[in-house]
Amino acid sequence: MKMWDRRAKKELKTQSFDQAINSMVLKDDVKVVTVTYGNNVALYDVTTFDLLRTHSLPCVVNSASLHIDQRYFVCGGEDLYVYKVSIETGRVLESYKKHFGPVHCIRYSPDGELYASGSEMARSVCGRTVSVKHTACGSADLNNCSPSNHDFVMG
Numbered sequence: 001m002k003m004w005d006r007r008a009k010k011e012l013k014t015q016s017f018d019q020a021i022n023s024m025v026l027k028d029d030v031k032v033v034t035v036t037y038g039n040n041v042a043l044y045d046v047t048t049f050d051l052l053r054t055h056s057l058p059c060v061v062n063s064a065s066l067h068i069d070q071r072y073f074v075c076g077g078e079d080l081y082v083y084k085v086s087i088e089t090g091r092v093l094e095s096y097k098k099h100f101g102p103v104h105c106i107r108y109s110p111d112g113e114l115y116a117s118g119s120e121m122a123r124s125v126c127g128r129t130v131s132v133k134h135t136a137c138g139s140a141d142l143n144n145c146s147p148s149n150h151d152f153v154m155g
């Protein structure tokens with residue numbers, strides 16, 4: 001992963017990973033980039049490129065989304081579960097198995113009240129941040145779930 005100064009067209013920093021990056025999400029409102037690789041979720045400060053936290057999960061993680069208050073994130077991957085994880089402790093606060101295939105994408109709504117996860121067979125699952133209730137919400141266009149790459153490049 002590389003950090004660039006787009007004005008100067010100059011590479012500033014590089015971060016290597018021991019496994020391929022599965023997803024990156026840049027949250028401009030909190031200045032954090034969330035990276036998933038292997039069974040890890042890592043959070044980087046976008047201004048310094050410093051590692052803030054990294055947490056391991058029980059499966060390969062395909063996607064993660066940081067909550068706006070930066071106390072937890074949701075993620076999902078190969079084991080069909082959606083996890084809600086404390087950023088401070090790394091403890092899994094909640095987990096749900098609502099998909100029939102690997103979770104390929106998960107994102108919080110801008111207000112942090114809801115998150116949606118997408119899997120195979122055009123099925124998406126919506127969950128509330130404040131409760132354990134989940135409801136199926138039909139098919140989803142997973143192309144709209146791709147990570148932002150404004151200042152970061154995978155590879």
